[in-house]
Amino acid sequence: MEIKPGRPAENVTSMLKSIENARIDGIELVIFPEMAIPGYLIGDEWEHEAFLRECEECCNEIRTASRDLIIVFGSVGIDWQKKNEDGRTRKYNSLFVAENGKFIAPDNSPYNFVIKALLPNYREFDDSRHFFDLRKLALELNTSIDKLTSPVKTSKLNLGCALCEDAWDIDYSFSPLNVLAGKNVDLFVNISCSPFTVNKNLKRNKVFSGKATQLKVPLAYVNNVGIQNNGKTVFTFDGSSCIYDSHGNQIVCSPPFEEETLTYDIPLNGEQFGDPIQFKEDSIAEIYRALDFGTRKFMELCGITRITIGVSGGIDSAVAAAIYRHILHPKDLLLVNMPGKFNSQTTKNLAKELADNLHCFYTEVPIDDSVRLTIGQINGRTISNTANGIHQGLGLSQLMLENVQARDRSSRILAAISAAFGGVFTCNANKSETTVGYSTLYGDLSGYLANLADLWKTEIYQLAAYLNENIFHSKVIPQGIFDVKPSAELSSTQNVDRGQGDPIIYPYHDLLFKSWVESWNRTTPEEILAWYIDGQLEEKLGYKEGKISNLFMDASEFVTDLERWWGQYQGMGLAKRIQAPPVLAIKKRAFGFDHRESQMGIRYTRKYTEMKKELLGQAMPRSKIN
Numbered sequence: 001m002e003i004k005p006g007r008p009a010e011n012v013t014s015m016l017k018s019i020e021n022a023r024i025d026g027i028e029l030v031i032f033p034e035m036a037i038p039g040y041l042i043g044d045e046w047e048h049e050a051f052l053r054e055c056e057e058c059c060n061e062i063r064t065a066s067r068d069l070i071i072v073f074g075s076v077g078i079d080w081q082k083k084n085e086d087g088r089t090r091k092y093n094s095l096f097v098a099e100n101g102k103f104i105a106p107d108n109s110p111y112n113f114v115i116k117a118l119l120p121n122y123r124e125f126d127d128s129r130h131f132f133d134l135r136k137l138a139l140e141l142n143t144s145i146d147k148l149t150s151p152v153k154t155s156k157l158n159l160g161c162a163l164c165e166d167a168w169d170i171d172y173s174f175s176p177l178n179v180l181a182g183k184n185v186d187l188f189v190n191i192s193c194s195p196f197t198v199n200k201n202l203k204r205n206k207v208f209s210g211k212a213t214q215l216k217v218p219l220a221y222v223n224n225v226g227i228q229n230n231g232k233t234v235f236t237f238d239g240s241s242c243i244y245d246s247h248g249n250q251i252v253c254s255p256p257f258e259e260e261t262l263t264y265d266i267p268l269n270g271e272q273f274g275d276p277i278q279f280k281e282d283s284i285a286e287i288y289r290a291l292d293f294g295t296r297k298f299m300e301l302c303g304i305t306r307i308t309i310g311v312s313g314g315i316d317s318a319v320a321a322a323i324y325r326h327i328l329h330p331k332d333l334l335l336v337n338m339p340g341k342f343n344s345q346t347t348k349n350l351a352k353e354l355a356d357n358l359h360c361f362y363t364e365v366p367i368d369d370s371v372r373l374t375i376g377q378i379n380g381r382t383i384s385n386t387a388n389g390i391h392q393g394l395g396l397s398q399l400m401l402e403n404v405q406a407r408d409r410s411s412r413i414l415a416a417i418s419a420a421f422g423g424v425f426t427c428n429a430n431k432s433e434t435t436v437g438y439s440t441l442y443g444d445l446s447g448y449l450a451n452l453a454d455l456w457k458t459e460i461y462q463l464a465a466y467l468n469e470n471i472f473h474s475k476v477i478p479q480g481i482f483d484v485k486p487s488a489e490l491s492s493t494q495n496v497d498r499g500q501g502d503p504i505i506y507p508y509h510d511l512l513f514k515s516w517v518e519s520w521n522r523t524t525p526e527e528i529l530a531w532y533i534d535g536q537l538e539e540k541l542g543y544k545e546g547k548i549s550n551l552f553m554d555a556s557e558f559v560t561d562l563e564r565w566w567g568q569y570q571g572m573g574l575a576k577r578i579q580a581p582p583v584l585a586i587k588k589r590a591f592g593f594d595h596r597e598s599q600m601g602i603r604y605t606r607k608y609t610e611m612k613k614e615l616l617g618q619a620m621p622r623s624k625i626n
Contacts, residue, residue, distance in 0.1 A: 002226040002259045005039025012058040019065050033224035034074035040193040041228035046130040066098035070154050074191045077113040093131045095161045097152045107150035116163040117176050124594045149179045160185035164192040181215040188219035195235035197588050198282045213248035227297040232592030234584045236294040249274030257293040284466045294584045295451045306332045306423030313347025316428040318477045322467045325358040333360040334421050338409045340367045343489045350480045357476040370408045402490035406443030424448040427581045432457040435513040436565045437573030447581050454586040456510040511541040518589045526608040570602045
């Protein structure tokens with residue numbers, strides 16, 4: 001089902017319709033996802049007692065509807081007489097089992113619901129901020145968690161109930177499923193509210209198939225679809241609900257990101273009934289599906305029906321335009337090219353060709369007059385301090401003039417033209433630029449949503465090719481956009497017709513930045529420099545374009561480049577990310593609430609400083625290193 005976060009009444013209405021359909025079809029057991037009534041990522045909405053009371057009322061509506069049915073669903077369990085460790089009303093992330101108008105309690109439990117034992121507190125998850133867990137409850141009651149972990153015994157079967165993380169127990173000292181398996185379980189039920197990220201289903205299938213095989217009990221996994229967010233990061237939920245037999249085979253529910261019901265007769269005698277799982281990594285097709293779904297749903301959530309995109313003739317804005325064109329009618333999409341004196345005719349022509357291919361609105365708004373106005377207002381202006389009689393003249397440097405152009409495009413033209421068009425404008429930033437702040441604050445970093453900001457630049461090119469070949473079945477993104485060198489075109493040193501452009505070497509720097517951001521054991525310059533010295537850097541980063549040392553004149557240049565981008569990542573890049581639009585999460589570790597950062601300044605470990613000193617003391621020219 002699609003869960004609408006913070007909308008208990010809407011969710012319970014949807015659930016009641018499904019329950020009635022199930023009753024008509026003669027179904028015995030109905031399973032809904034984790035937090036099906038309140039939603040999961042709802043921030044501090046959990047602190048509102050009026051919201052909790054509404055959730056409790058909705059839970060009772062499901063209980064009442066359970067005549068002649070067993071219904072499993074997730075919601076918040078509340079103990080109004082006790083407190084959480086923050087002093088607020090005690091809440092549990094809970095699984096309810098209702099049958100014939102009653103909630104069924106697990107054996108030995110003080111509550112009539114199952115309590116989540118393992119609360120995740122990594123990536124986007126922050127469960128212990130709001131919920132009390134089963135391990136804490138066992139400690140409070142002076143009993144063992146094994147005793148509190150019991151099946152729910154219905155009139156027909158014993159259900160081994162677990163909530164999402166309770167099945168991902170590899171890094172925990174306690175395994176709810178292993179304990180339940182020793183207590184005569186007929187069927188495991190795992191209800192989840194599990195966001196999509198690339199290759200998560202691959203890992204989930206390995207974990208859940210392995211559990212079903214190891215414990216020799218079939219397992220029903222039920223997830224939700226939709227989007228939820230924690231403010232700075234927007235997550236998609238792909239559903240992908242399925243059933244595993246006791247041999248690890250699988251019955252798949254429906255295509256990802258689609259709301260649908262799976263009805264199946266589950267043999268409980270140990271026989272095989274599923275199909276062998278095809279363990280495969282996600283492709284660019286799955287990435288596109290998540291981007292398309294998440295963008296659509298976020299627009300619906302915000303009530304957005306028209307979009308303006310600043311198109312430069314480069315790959316990022318072209319991909320953004322193609323994605324939105326697939327979502328919107330051409331009358332609701334406006335592409336705007338805003339050339340300055342450094343923009344080539346090449347990129348201006350490509351922007352126009354893109355709009356023609358997408359059959360949408362297009363306009364060109366030159367920025368030269370606006371930039372001249374700003375320069376005239378600032379350069380040569382005198383500022384005065386009347387208290388001490390000090391006067392000072394102002395002037396814009398070359399870098400400042402580059403930023404003036406970017407800000408005029410977004411804060412002035414795109415903001416105004418979007419308002420006139422009746423829509424909003426987009427942020428087209430990719431993850432490479434976002435990592436190191438290669439963007440202008442209040443300029444190209446602006447927009448209502450950064451739906452490409454979890455994709456590296458090299459992946460943007462892959463997505464562009466996929467859009468042409470598989471979505472539009474024609475080259476709506478012109479070949480010239482693939483061929484032109486990526487460039488901000490903000491100065492004479494960024495002339496694309498002369499092959500000049502961005503200072504980022506994307507095939508290498510994408511992998512370097514990825515190791516800082518996405519690796520589970522994230523790297524720092526210490527690891528990068530050690531691998532460089534040992535000749536392992538290509539292997540460790542997965543660089544397949546040759547020797548990384550060939551990209552730099554010598555070790556000194558390599559270190560300078562490393563520290564330039566690390567300084568940006570921990571410095572202005574971080575300051576910009578804090579003020580950036582929400583990011584649509586696709587990967588593990590998206591910027592925002594998923595990649596949590598504190599402004600502490602640029603830092604290097606002592607070991608890095610020692611290795612750098614030793615290396616540069618014996619640095620040799622590239623010809624000798626080779």
